[in-house]
Amino acid sequence: MGLIIKEKEFVIPGDVIAEGIDYLPGNGVFRDGDQLVAQQIGIVNLDNRLIKLVPLTGAYKPKIGDVVIGQVVNMGFNGWTIDICFSNLAMLSVRDATSDFIDKKADLSRYYDFDDYITAKVLNISKSNLIDLTMKGHGLMKLKDGIIIDVSPSKVPRIIGKQGSMITMLKNLSNCKISVGQNGKVWIDGDNSGKAIEAIKLIEKESHIPGLTEKIEKMLGGK
């Protein structure tokens, strides 16, 4: 009865984390009869009576409110289809795309054309994984110029940092415009973008080491 594996420990699928009805299954954990079992590789995280996993691997799973970077793959009469690195494509409808008035007969490619990259927010997810995006919001736009790089989606929180501390520092020290999507795409634009890419790759590689912020600061030539 009770907790079998302690907090902050490493688990693989099939590990029994707790037994009995004292705990509730959260993200990455499922209940099988009397047992609470891990279903992914991750680190156990306890939130009161809720057992969650911080996954160490895995593809991006969209949540409502996530800001993602996607690519236009198709256009229809009433919107665009966007690839957001998920198993299903996302929809961006005309009325969520811009605050401008778009005429019914207008050519949609004037706004976002094939292969354009955009930042958008996840508005809604249906049970069968249909995803609605919106571009109404602060900082959501079409990405012109710049470079897109891929990082592992499980490392995105580290790149952003606590209350955006890491990303703010990166922006300030490299003088680049940087936008991080929760789906593991990072957009960088600026003269100093090479340095910024190096720094982001370093964060991805050494995301678990303490004192990373200082290391990045030094690397980018901060004080």
Place this chain on the structure above:
Amino acid sequence: MVYSKRIDGRKFDELREIEAKVGVVKSADGSAMFRIGDTVAIAAVRGPRDLYPKFMQNPKKGILRCNYNMVSFSVDERIRPGPSRRSREISLVTENALLPALNLEEFPNAVVDVFIEIIQADAGTRCAGICAASLALADAGIPMRDMVCAVSVGKVGGKALVDLNKKEEDYEEGSSDMPVAMLPRKNEISLLQLDGDMKPDDIDGCLKLAIKACKKISEIQRNALMGKYQMEKEN
């Protein structure tokens, strides 16, 4: 002649030397290598991704597709490359062995592809393939109810033993070979095939041997996964 000593000098319930490695194929979402004796299997997982043709999609849950292949130089005499009757069958039984361990409800209309390549074969290839595939699926972060481990057991010259090699499989005075795949948390068996003759009473004994051996393999799988992710934590 009674089979009193094994050809390679192992004990009757001893497995061959096992090596497992995770993350060997960089371009895949998850991958693993599993070597048991001279049998080497590499598995790569792609997905969950969109499934086409559309009529194959299942809006209730994702589907699993397995592809088992032996490369032409994996055995002594060159085998014709490409799908064969045998590889089709093994792909199917691998799929059925892995499916009870997966939670694919989160991925409606999607597919998870598993590619298993046997690059060196010395009996027990489907078991090695299943072990590698299970590691690769965990590495790809697919939600799983449990890991899957597999081993072959059999009777050679009237003696029950685990993890037969090719010479034992071809033993003149009769040999039978029973691949078993298991979900170790609840000892659920997801694959059971039998090649050769076996008395009903013997099956019980062989299954017990298999369950014991599978537990050992499951420990090795755990260490392999820890090896990749703990190392990432340390350095």
